[in-house]
Amino acid sequence: MPRSASTLALALLLGGGALLPAAPPLRAAAGPGAPAVVPLAVPVRAGVHPGMGRVVFDWPEAPGYSLVQEGEMVDLRFGTVVRLGLGGVVAKPPPNVLRVEPVPGGLRLHLRPGARLRHYLLGPRLVLDVLDPPGASPTLPPRRVAEPAPSQPAPSQPAPSQPAVSQPAASQPAVSQAAPSAGPARAEPGAGAPPALARREEAALAAIAALARQAEAPAAPAPVPHPAMAAGDAASLPAEAPGPSVPGPSAMPSPSPPLAAASATGAAPAISLAAPQPVPQPAPQAEPPRPQPVPPRPLAPASLGGSPTADALARAAAPLPRAAAPRPAPLALPFPAGTAAAALLRGDSLLLAFDSPQPPDAATLRRLAAALGPVEVMEVPGSTVLRQRKVRHPAQLRATPEGGWALWPEDAGAPAAPAVQARHEAGPAEGQPRLLLRAEGAGRVIAVPDPAGDGLLLLGLVAPPGAALHGAQQHAPFDLLPTQAGVALAVRSDLVTLRSVPEGFAVPLARGGALALQPAPAGETLLALPDEPVSALLARRHAAFNAVAAAPSLARGPLRLALAESLLALGLGVEAQALTTLAVTEDPRLASEPRAILLSGAGALLAGRAEEAAAALEDARLPAAQQDVRLWRALAGLRDDELAPESEAALREVEATAPLLRAWPEALRRRLLPLAARSLAGQGRADTAAALLRDLPDGEAATPGIAYARARIAEAQGDHTAALAAYGSLAEGRDRDLRARAIGRMAELRLAAGETDPAGAAAALAAGIAAWRGDERELSRRLRAAALYREAGQAEAALELLEETLALFPDAAPQIAALRDAAAMQRLVQPGLPALEAAQRLEAEMQTLPAGPALDAAALRVADGLAGLDLHAQGAALLRQAALRSAQPAPLRLREAELLVSAGEGAGALAALRAAPGEEEEDDVRREMTEARALALSGDAAGAEAALRGLGAAGAARLATLLAERKDWTGAAAALARHAAASLPAAPAPLDEAQRRLLLRLAAYQALAGDEAGLAALRASYGPRLAGGPLAEAFSALAAEAPRPGLPDLDRLRREVAMGQALSEQLRSLR
Template identity: 40%
Template sequence: MRRRPAGEGRRPAPAWMGGARPWQVLALAAALALPPAAALAERVTVRSGDHPGFGRLVFDWPALPAWSLQQQGDGVLLRVPAGTTLQPPARLPRNLLSLAEEPEGIRLVLRPGASAKAYRLGARVVVDVADPPAQPPAPERTRAAARPVAASPPPAGPVEARSRARRTRGAAPPEAPSPPPALAAPSPPAPAASVAAMPTSPAAPAAAAPAPPVALPAARPARPLPGGQAVLLPVPAGTGAAVVRRGGEVLAVLDSAEAPDLAPLRGHPVFGALVADPLPGATLLRLPLAPPGQLRARREAAGWVLEAIRPAPALEGAPALMPEAEPGPPPRLLLKAAAPGRVVPVADPETGLPLLLGTLREGAEALPVGRRLPEFDLLPSLLGAAVLARSDGVAVQALRGRFGIAAAGGARFALDAGVTQPPAAPAMTRSFDLPDQPPAELLNRAQALQAAIAGAAPLTRLAQRRAAGEALLALGLPQEAQAMLALGFAEDPRATADAGYAALAGAAALLAGRLAEAGALRAPDWPESDEATLWRAALAAAQGEWREAGPGFAATMPLLLAYPAALRARLLPLAALALAEAGERAALARLLGRAGEAAEDLVLPRAILAELDGKPEEALALYDRAAAGRDRQARARAIRRGVELRLVTGAIDAKAAARALEAALYAWRGDRQELETRLRLATLRRGSGDARGALALLRETAAMLPEQAEALQPAIRDAFLAGLAESPPLAAVALFDAFPELLPADPRGEEAMLVLADRLLALDLGDRAAALLRQAMERAAGTSRAALGLRLAALRLQESDLSGAEAALADSAAPELPAGLAQPRAVLAARLDARRGRVPEAVAALRALGPAGGEALAELLTESTDWAGAAAALGTHLAATLPAPPATLADAQRRLLLRQAALLALAGDEPALAALRESAAARMGEGPLAEAFALLTADPLRGLADLPRLQRELQLFRSLPARLEALRAGAPVTR
């Protein structure tokens, strides 16, 4: 297009400009009127926008020069190279009074109290001007009247709606068509706001004279219904209102420009944070209110009363806006209401899309259940109607007794397919937007969001990426959802600080099988909600933490059943298994009842439920069915649980159970379930007498899972000791030689070695037993070493290897030993001295030990034919070691008593024999030992009357050696 020379007359607009907006025509005319030099100069486009808490300027350079930002009084200087020509925005942000070029750069004059910061974004410089801090209200407050609005704006057409949606996501649009202001003359300051919490409204066009200020009606606390906090908002008669929750805020719209004064609410525990934003002919009130808190609105003579109530189920029973489809033409969706007001468009704080709020002049109709349709969302509301437009062709009109919603192209509405929240879960608090829509509608929504993301600026895509991730997750596509959300982390720093966005990415990673990337679901800064509880339970279940997962799923089951079919199909098996493993029988029965009998992936939970109900036959049939299925993890669990149930019911023994459980080893590999299966199989092998097989399996497990090697050591040592005890002596020695490091350095290892040595001695393998004891002693320490050394010394002494016995005692000596070990070592040392010919020293050492050395002292004195001394020493030992009557005596104790009787008989001590007979005869019982004891302790012959007794005793003496020999050899003894 040829540029018009300066001063040339204007020509009428051509026909192709007939559809252009007035402000577009004015901008084009201003560009055509520039002088030639300015037209050829390189211009820097400046865009502006107002956002909650700050305003923004974006300087878009073709190639970013060197720049810096310097604070100077009430303004800042953006230093850039000289000769920069700006193309200013249509409207400055609310906190910026003027924007002017200077030789040193670009000067920005800020509103008093505002502050600015700048940062680089590609080839752009972004300057954010923060709002001044809130000031305490003055005693009397006024405000400038809003610009008069002749009538409500007509419904937006497709082009205008698309332009509005884009401006909403980026910079704020101008309110009226006006040419860009000249940079040389700063714009006059806007009048100060009368309410500190209310942001300043956009500046009016220069041609419009400000209306005289009017007094504001003051909001004040109202009398609430029982259990709530309420506030009265005085508004003119006929003012309509609408209330809807969006995220952590509740939005209330009044279709009147005369907003109430919020100063009296400062410091209120609930409504002190209420903020009013002026709109053309309306007022938007924003109140931060954590879920499940809600606002209930009611109309009174003086105005609207907003009451904060908890919990959300208190809203049940309120009049509902019931949607009905009108076939047309054109097809419309109707919401019947008694007194509909105006339709007020606002920007949705969550998605940035147009949010069309239909107000009510009276009544309390709300929409408790939202719906999702391809071109718009009918949001759940607390008062009035709320329509989130996802298409440029959506129009909402207030009609007589109803609201009408129409979409471009005459689309028909299927009201039975877009319910976002079924009545089963009205009180569940949510963190994500996962609507239960048909897959085709969810797919259309995801495609529309992807197209919108492609056409949006990078730093305005975060909300749309979140919505697209939710749509993909609802479609059961977690890998695609995680990839979509990962792009948000890469391009927008706000994504990392958004706990809800990170949790959504964690949910997608969980369903995609990437548990290491799902940690954001447990982040402490993610606000608590029922949906957070549900997804944390899902993460716990995926990690095998059933006790934590089961109660979480039981508490959030209505929310799970309200999910879309594709997402629900992925979560139901995990939830059912968690409820089954956690023993949540009642919740599991309800879940399986809702899921139906045809769900093949719920066979395993049904089998567990049958087992919990005491139906083993039905449970085993279902376990066998799950074991034959294609799900490998369910197959492994079914095999294991089926084996355990058959073992408990006695259908198989431990050996058969071990063989059956071996099939589950390779059904599922690589997680805690495989480790548990291996440990259980090792236990079954040990229980069936295959300790060596259990040891081999545990060693294989430790090598396969090095991180579990330390935790497996106790089980490995137990299997090793069991193998030593069960194997034949030579096989046990070979097992010890193969794994000597597995011998525990505690009494269990000591006992195992002593038992194995005795078994070798029974086979006349004394040298092998001695070598085994020497090897075990060298690996042991402390008391275990001393005990093994004592046994080795006794073995060497028995084989008359006096030097070996002395060396064994010396090598196993320890500074401090318990009396039960120190005394036997001293006795053995005394016996060694006696064998070396140092009998007096040995006798003195044994007498010093007291009763503990009595038995060995009796042996030494017997060898010296000191019968009386030997009897006295043995009597001292017996008095200290025999249990008190009437306790039963062991064979070794009865032999000592018989030996005592023999020594007393040899010593001729008749009184002592009589005393021994009186105290011990009844405790000797029956058998050869008792008969011999009776003979030795019997009364002496005193006359001819004792001859028959003498005859019987002589006959008994003749047979006694043979009977005692049979007893020593272990042969059966008969009378």
Template identity: 40%
Template sequence: MRGTPLLLLGLLLAPAAAGAEGAVGIRVGNHPNHGRVVFDWPAPPGYQAEQAEGAVVLRFPPGSAIDLAGARRPPRNVLGVTAEGEAIRIALRPGARTRIFRVGPKVVVDALDPAPAQGQVQGQSPPPTQPAQAARPAPPPATSAPAPVVAAAPAPTEPPAASAPRAVRPGPVALPFPPGTGAAVLRRGGQLLALFDSAAPLDLAALRARPGLATLEAEALPGATLLRLPLAPEPPLLRREGAGWVLDPAGAGAGQPMPVEAEGGAASRLLLRAATPGRVVPLTDPESGLPLLVGTVRAGADHQPTARRLPELDLPPTLLGLAVLARSDRVTLRAGEGRFLIGAGEALALDPAAVGPAPAMAPTRIFDLPNLPPAQLLDRLRALQASIAAAPPLTRLPLRRAAGETLLALGLPQEAQSMLDLAGTEDPRAAGDAPLAALTAAAALLAGRLPQAAALRNDAQPASDEVTLWRAALAAAEGEPARAAPGFAATLPLLFDYPEALRARLLPRAALALAEAGALDPLRQLLDRAGPLPTLALPRAMLAEAEGQAEAALAAYDTIAAGRDRPARARALRRAVELRLANGKLDAAGAARALDATLFAWRDEAEEIAARLRLAELRRDSGDASGALALLRETEALFPDQAARLRPAIGAAFLAALAQEPPLAAVALFDAYPAWLPEGSAGEAALLALADRLAALDLGDRAAALLGRAAVQGGGPGRAALGLRQAGLLLAEGNATAALAALEASATPELPASLLEARSLLQAQADVRLGRGEAAEARLRALGVAGAEALAQLLAERGDWAGAAAAFAQHLRDTLPAMPAPLTEAQQRLLLRQAAMLVLAGDEAALATLRAESASRLSPGPLAAGFILLTAERLRGLADLPRLQRELSLFRTMPARLEALRAGGPVTR
């Protein structure tokens, strides 16, 4: 029997469900300054929006089914929602504006109120347009009954029809409330609320006909009346005139602030003095959903201009009267003789010294982090938790956000993030709340969850100083002080306005980032304002070091190193080592030993890797390249994901080890880890230097084998250079065949000209060793000037002195500077060698030419004397006997002079 009603209900609903299956539903809603139409798509659709005359047309994908049943009662500023084929037409009220956007898969169309004209308040509709009429007298006032709305000022006389139209300022409107009615005015939830503590019937049509009051809404409360208007930059002025209240849409005026003090010095109630307090009317706050206790005033302009925050209640600013936002069920507001009394139970101490004016809520702040003592913050948190438990789930979002802000203000970021995450899972509106997302990311940052804190970089976050501050904190946590310092420097006042527990977490991060980035002026400001906090000892020491106070900085570093703050202790130890090294109190080896002792002072991955890299550098500089290499190998094993970062340091340590180790040990090291050799000229130079060291020990074969293995692994010009050196070593060992094989094995296309010439010369020398003189001569002649010296040597060994002299002359023309520049000793030796070849060739004419061109370029000495003897003319008669005697004397002393020159000893004339 119990199933029968359910079955009947299912039969009744079956057609409707079948008809709506697969269709996209529509929801509508009214808001303070706009109406909203929502298309509930299950997945994000593609759509086109077109602005038509007095309407907006949406075109969805072909075949889309839209169920228009939800739009039978159009929302504010919407005249109707109809289907035009496959398009949806939304007719708008004249002058309404549209805002179209997408939230997840849903498409939202907002119909905004018309833009205000001159003399209107933002959010109001323009007055209805009247047809043009000729000059017409005003209607006589009614005498049978008093009108519900009476003009407080005489109506302006209409100008003649022929005159130009003039803008008429909206006149004040008298409200028909009985004498003694109290009133209050405040801004809440995007609305202007005007509360009157007596109930009176209002002619809304007559009120809305007045300029500036077209969107006025009224709500009847028990014994009170609430008027609602959209929020405007210049709200209407509510003032007392005679026995009633007058609403002037032209703008607001100044009033008398209510002083706040403790009642009789007590700490359980607050007293706000007012000249004529009225009644207390309870409302539901349109902004947070919490109880709002409003105290009216019967005359005057007493108000609360500044927002104030207490643990269990807030005092929002008002334009008239007093308002108390209750976060606890213990909060009371009572009107007395010339005062209002605010209580919160005997258990709560309301210290008026702590109830100062709230910080100015500039547009650059998006969080509400109450700067209250911890005890009051805990009371506030308990009140919020009680309100959350009593509130329906879909009204808890503002309460959970306030609780998350309170937890963050208490320095409890993990708990704050959990509270804010609950808001996101409970209320779908949280997904589109950018400030809530920023607050969640800030809590994740302080909780050490950097991946979740990355949401602070989202461009959707509202631009504000508060977001700049937290983005700087994120950059500091990621180890980028240069990026964090500008943000911290620009937001220091905001940082010091934070609650103590939160400020204590952020100040060391900000100071350390400023110190590491070298931003000394903002760092001084921060340290001066923060005072002698122990957590700022390290930034103070870094500032002293930056200012050149080395001894003071070292003393501070040593003090921090003896403390219990492990991260600060590790940094202080390392900075003290670097400072002592820079001042000459430690050498590289001592600094390496001191830094080695700090490696495990604090296990932070980024800092430990940086310390290990620095230690490897110090070991390498102190001659312990093998120790540096071992340390880097250990680091690579501990942090495999940092291999790419460590690779350059490993290569540099490997090169240093090849240069510092004994030759055979260096060869063994290369054989064990050939992949560590850096590519490019640095690696090639290290291997060539190692080969030279082996050759100096008469280990040419070992050097050649080393270069051969390196050449096989290399490529390009480097391989050809290594093969050339290997071939040279093999040729020096007398193995010309192996030298040619090495050259062939290391051949690489597109080599530099200098490398090609050197390889051809060596190949020609190997051909000569193998008895292939003709091939060698042809190869050298093909080289031209580059092979001239080697060709001259080859021809001289054959006894072809004329050919050798001719080839060597080509080499001299390319080598010697232009005349008449003097010649160096090496160039003089070349010139002497050419003269000897010409003498052996018997070329008197060439000798005379050489003597005439080059004798004056020689410096006095044995080489010049030898050149003169070789190029002197032949003896032709007895007249040349004195010259012969001088030459014989010169020849007798020549061997001793030449020997002294070869040995480097002094030469006497």
């Protein structure tokens, strides 16, 4: 029944229940041709006010918004693309708000337990007030000293009052808010209103005037600030300048005690309907001139029309100076190191269990009570179990580095606990499934009364470091509860047991009966999708269709949703989504209904429209606690790509809600069970996937989708023979999707088993590309085949495949281009490519290949190949081009100079050396040597000799050659002797051919120089080591002792003749 005009005006005046118009549905995403939407920047600020914290959104015009509160979490979404300035609010939330999180299109508030929320529009601004919990110490604003107002004569008539803003009651359900068409105009009290309303307005103004007079009285001592405010003050809202906007609660005087009590309970205040006493009105006078607006002073409270009441209220609101509260420290518990423990929140109670028969003494209990509140000891034989009731700020139990336990207060920043991993597996006994909870340091299992009911909790105690179960799972016989340490089961069946095993804890299960893996009966769902025969589902669809046809046009919306639900149960996703869209289009009230949103997302998922499904299923208006919402979201989060990893969060949700999937109709199971099972098996959860497919009806178990999922399970369990047989059968089937998947899995499995090489696997994957085209799966397969081609050394095949892929998938150009460039670089340096062809390709692709170490290495490799063909100048030119693009050109320039020296171009070599100075010490010798050779080629023999002498033994060999060219045999012999002493191994190590040639060359230089002493020393040192080997006769002839004057040296003559004959024979063999 609508409210009367007087009741509505009075509610608006005194802060009664809010009447908010419904928000329009969110605008659809723009099409491809639509212009890009620029997000609207909206500043957000927070403040502290008596009894509440406040968040204000400074919109340029009144926004449309939706607000959903579930327990202590509040989701706020706006109906337009917005960018909220949340920096200061996130860093320092207002009182009664624990945390602020930005979400797409809005934000999420985590409220203090017991805090209440009210929201309203203040002109174009949206205001959120978070009220203190009932019975809590009141929140106080920061105290600031107000400047005295300038004295002015009292007005001859009261200033016109402004209408009060409407404030919704606390803890209200989800509300949609739309922007009003225009703001209310300022008016005189009672102007144009009915007499009854005018009397109520006059009574309200009288109450406000009385409050103002109380504020002008001498202020009482300021109360002690709330402990929650000791950590720091939130920024207060600046005062609003007078204008047409409706003032917020901060601009109004504090309510009288009856009003304050009523607003504290969240209900409208009790108001007497008797006629109020008339308020004397002053004689009408001419309206005084409106004063010029004065800019508000920073951090000043809101103005009350320039009256002295503002200063009185500012003085009353000023807080006492205080110091910042220290961060609370953990409270150590008196249990020996290594004691196993468990902790969890259950209902409004905190349970702490320890494997110690000795409970804490009275002094410890008093310390716990001082830190947490009243703590009681529960009677559990052999263990100590503590319970804290009515928990508002739960502490966290964490292990200490010393192996003990400590309680961390809520705001002390407790460290994260290791996670307990839950998974279904076959178990050690044949045919005996179990739920394994992997936890380090598993201890005893104890049973304690359930604080949330009449049942029992089975607690698995763990030793430090204290692994915890972070997620919850619901099953028919039991529930897995989230814990702070250990594991906890809320049992529904007397057959449930929790056992300690070496891996952690285990819950024995069964394939049927009370311990079978079935959905929990307590889990509620939004959609009714019962596992009924097809005939029953068809009858349900027929009845729903008849109901829609018989209903009036404006009453068909909910009936269409029921019909869409029956279509979804039959597996008709396209039809279900289309019918839901029609229902929402003709009845916009359904746009925000969770059932319609879920039907749209589920239908899109069955229809293969992944993007539309994700957009609908991630809508914040869906209740996240519903079992089917969790399951549909998890299924939509699966990528279903064999070559890409799945989301760990999605897999956990599929595991937790998979029993509900088995309870859906057969048409849905045929579509979704294979998806869930193959995704679980592909990510190492083969046991859970096998349990999901166990005991299916014969007709359903024989479908190709289930066969492929079983093959994935066999592959994950190591049964490659069975998996290959199943893949081979599916590869010859008619299902294109499964055929393409089976071809890919066969290639990968054979490669992993060593039955084929990377080249064979790449060829098999490339041959199967035609089986499935046009989406991310084809792209993944092409990239995988190209990677295998490169691994096999077939860079040409990889490059060809990547070029084709780039033309088909231009959106993936950055990813494909990087792989293509790597393949092109690999092709340049592969051993089988001729040097001339490699040089031509590198020269043609030099400007397109990415610069970097790979390009430098390829250029050096190709240049060395050209040098092997005596094409030194061509190799040097190629290195010159590569050096222009390289970030480290010094190695390229040095090799270019070496090639130019080999080509006889001394001036070019010197220019190359000077273009890029050396950067590495190990290149100094090469650089000096090359420079000396280049100087010699340029005609600067003196400079070359000086450079070589500066290198010492490293340049001695080159110096000897240079001096020999100048016929300086003495200097050449001395330089070569230094080189021989530094490079030849010590006796009695054998000498190779190069070392023998070095000694023969040294003997020739000494003989030409007439150095008999040097020849004698050389003969004595190396003659025995050269005897009997190659070049021994030549060395003996050159190093032989010179004949005495006047005596023929017949032996030497004989040796020289023999040597000449040997040389003649060698020359004859070369003809």
